[in-house]
Amino acid sequence: SGWENQVKASAKIRSRNGHSVLVTGAAGFVGAHASLALKRRGDGVVGLDNFNSYYDISLKKSRKSQLLDRAGVFVVDGDINDAVLLRKLFGIVHFTHVLHLAAQAGVRYAMVNPNSYIKSNVDGFVNLLEVAKSTNPQPAIVWASSSSVYGLNTKVPFSEKDRTDQPASLYAATKKAGEEIAHTYNHIYGLSITGLRFFTVYGPWGRPDMAYFFFTKDILKRRPISIFEGAQHTTVARDFTYIDDIVKGCLSALDTAKKSTGSGGKKKGEAQFRIINLGNTSPVSVNKLVSILEKLLKVKAKKKVVLMPRNGDVPFTHANISLARKELGYRPTTDLETGLKKFVKWYLDYYGTKKKSAF
Ligand code: NAD
Numbered sequence: 001s002g003w004e005n006q007v008k009a010s011a012k013i014r015s016r017n018g019h020s021v022l023v024t025g026a027a028g029f030v031g032a033h034a035s036l037a038l039k040r041r042g043d044g045v046v047g048l049d050n051f052n053s054y055y056d057i058s059l060k061k062s063r064k065s066q067l068l069d070r071a072g073v074f075v076v077d078g079d080i081n082d083a084v085l086l087r088k089l090f091g092i093v094h095f096t097h098v099l100h101l102a103a104q105a106g107v108r109y110a111m112v113n114p115n116s117y118i119k120s121n122v123d124g125f126v127n128l129l130e131v132a133k134s135t136n137p138q139p140a141i142v143w144a145s146s147s148s149v150y151g152l153n154t155k156v157p158f159s160e161k162d163r164t165d166q167p168a169s170l171y172a173a174t175k176k177a178g179e180e181i182a183h184t185y186n187h188i189y190g191l192s193i194t195g196l197r198f199f200t201v202y203g204p205w206g207r208p209d210m211a212y213f214f215f216t217k218d219i220l221k222r223r224p225i226s227i228f229e230g231a232q233h234t235t236v237a238r239d240f241t242y243i244d245d246i247v248k249g250c251l252s253a254l255d256t257a258k259k260s261t262g263s264g265g266k267k268k269g270e271a272q273f274r275i276i277n278l279g280n281t282s283p284v285s286v287n288k289l290v291s292i293l294e295k296l297l298k299v300k301a302k303k304k305v306v307l308m309p310r311n312g313d314v315p316f317t318h319a320n321i322s323l324a325r326k327e328l329g330y331r332p333t334t335d336l337e338t339g340l341k342k343f344v345k346w347y348l349d350y351y352g353t354k355k356k357s358a359f
Pocket of ligand 1: 024025026027028029030031048049050051052060078079080081100101102103104105106119120124144145146147197198199200201202207
């Protein structure tokens, strides 16, 4: 059928590495950038996304039409919970790798729709692992965990050996559950699996539910913005990591992934299991974030200081990236001001020409 042919064409490999990658969450922020980077270097890429309405669907559709369609990446409109669809895809293409980025993201939305986190981050992930483990040969899996697993841990910088038994949000709990589940699939079925703990990813085509994004919108609209402070008015800070650095880390994780050792569900020796931080190792306070945005937008923000509610946000994140350096040769190169400059340029361009209402 036409659909199958589009999948096959998109999976066509031009590089010598022979990679053919299924990217889940391909219409998402990280997924679109990663799919594009993979395609540009010649990997075969097929995307999968359910285009859900957690945030502006038109932004997801624009990432697809403006970034992916143009590059020749086909995105299947479907859900990771659809086992029939996944089996069909694995039947059409022999995927050597899966870059699994589909998830219910964001911490606050769990107070509105808790089940969406279980459905995508736990059930959907298991469903994908089930299909991967019974594919022969099995693909290597790289997926997005999150810095949120460090939860209420206060020892900084966060390193992979630190405790992750105090999640502060349901989002964090499902990401942590994903790590435990992935470990068992590695242990029992010989799947090669790498979990990447992303730290606050930002950049062009980013997510409208994240602070840097809605601050930009509100500052431009001359609306007041809420600056949260932790208990006892401690600073809230994030280890903001630029999208291109995260994408490089993802590609390197795919390139250094060992082959799965099981086949068709039968265990054959040890396979690789890794959990690695991908951050920037330089946390920036929310106040500093706002002052950079004020400078770039040439508009003074109307700041309203609020004590941080217990909505799942943690006060501070800071990555130790020595493992990423060693395992992946990962070296983030973009500082927050440089990265935000690129974000703001994209924002003004995208909303300025497409949706005048953003101003
Ligand atoms: P995103 O929401 O932009 O992308 C996720 C995409 O997955 C969306 O396009 C969504 O439509 C799709 N999706 C969700 N559930 C699905 C399902 N059941 N089936 C098929 N598609 C589904 O988020 P993002 O910022 O690109 O995040 C990518 C991954 O990185 C996620 O796993 C997220 O939890 C993780 N992460 C992101 C950050 C960050 O700061 N952006 C930080 C830590 C971890």
